[in-house]
Amino acid sequence: MNAKVTVKIPRPLYERIQEVITDSGFNSPTDFIVFVLRDLVGDRALEKDKPEDGIKPAYSNEELAEVRRKLENLGYL
């Protein structure tokens, strides 16, 4: 399976990105878009799995069990 997919974006936006990356370290608009999206999606993914207040850490049940074991081994629970 090809690890990459094609995404269509408006041409003016593409051309604007071409201008923005001139003399930067980005080799192509694709590199720039992946850079931006990875940061954005990475953060959003973390936000999504947290409660709305962002204060208490969110864990899956498995992760929580692992943390609990770690704390029990320290004698704290």
Added chain:
Amino acid sequence: MIPAHGGRLVNRMADGTQRDELLAAAKSAPRLTLNAREGADLEMIGVGAMSPLKGFMNRADLDSVVHKCRLANGVVWPLAVTLSNKGVDCKTGNTLALEDEGGNLLGVIEVEEVYSYDKDEEAQGTLGTADDAHPGVQYLKSIGDQYIAGPIWVLDLPKHDFANERRLTPRETRVLFDMKGWNSIVAFQTRNPIHRAHEYLTKCALEIVDGLLIHPLVGETKSDDIPAKVRMDCYHALLADYYPKDRAVLAVYPQAMRYAGPREAMFHALLRQNYGCTHFIVGRDHAGVGDYYSTYEAQDFLKQYASEIDIEPLYFEHAFWDKKAGAMASSKTGAATEKEDKIFLSGTKVREMLRAGERPPVEFTRPEVADILIESMASKAAV
């Protein structure tokens, strides 16, 4: 539970497919070696201890920190968190693989900016001095002239050879406090063994909160500080016999010391807030070195920002054994007014006694702690 500084607990630990992708990208990326402090900073950023930072600072943030004690977005932030270049040819948009001094891959940085900054200006703003004898200034002068800024992702945390089970992340300490039902938690930062004076401060604080987090700094310190491994033995000995088992916990704080006095006191407080603590002990000459900062300068500095930080500092004065009262005390609580009625030893005097194999008085330090330090000094002398 108290919010993280800046509102959200950052998590820059890559996992799942994202980690796989970044590992693949790191294979072909130029590699930048982090020094010990930078490696510790990477760890702290990755686990969210440095929230809201997501990476190493750009010029706008650094400049704002130096001159305004804030990030460029206005959030209070006292110290520089920068990554020095070591001759890697890179520019904005590049991805660099970050490795420790042993060549182990730690993470990646997506380069946002490459820039230079005047070291004297940085030192004066953050350390309050540009004197070459200050260890923080020496560090700045020892690293390259160019900084690399950008968000990071951590692939693997730095490896350590001690206290690994006590390297609790902010997410883990928050789970711990939640499970213990603690609503108020006081953090005690230390880079020293806990003597009776420190024990007194922590117990005074424990009178008014639900729990105590003893949170020793175990990152890089000056060569003449007691090694973290030895200190850990002292903390274990003390906790075993002298603290309530259900209300005091010990975890380690991986950061390197900056010796930045007042600004570092704020740094230590804000980062403990990220660990979920609501209160923070600030004693005399917090994070100080030599005579660069006055005894209570850190306390006065923190008070200026009281309305802008969520964690509540608890300020303590010089503590000692009060012979008249027969108890630990400070100038606020003691009956003793004359020097001869107070038992307090200078660091130099204590080191002399320990080197000679002599226990300091029990009013100064617990015998179990003294014995560990005597043994450590004897082993060091034998090498």
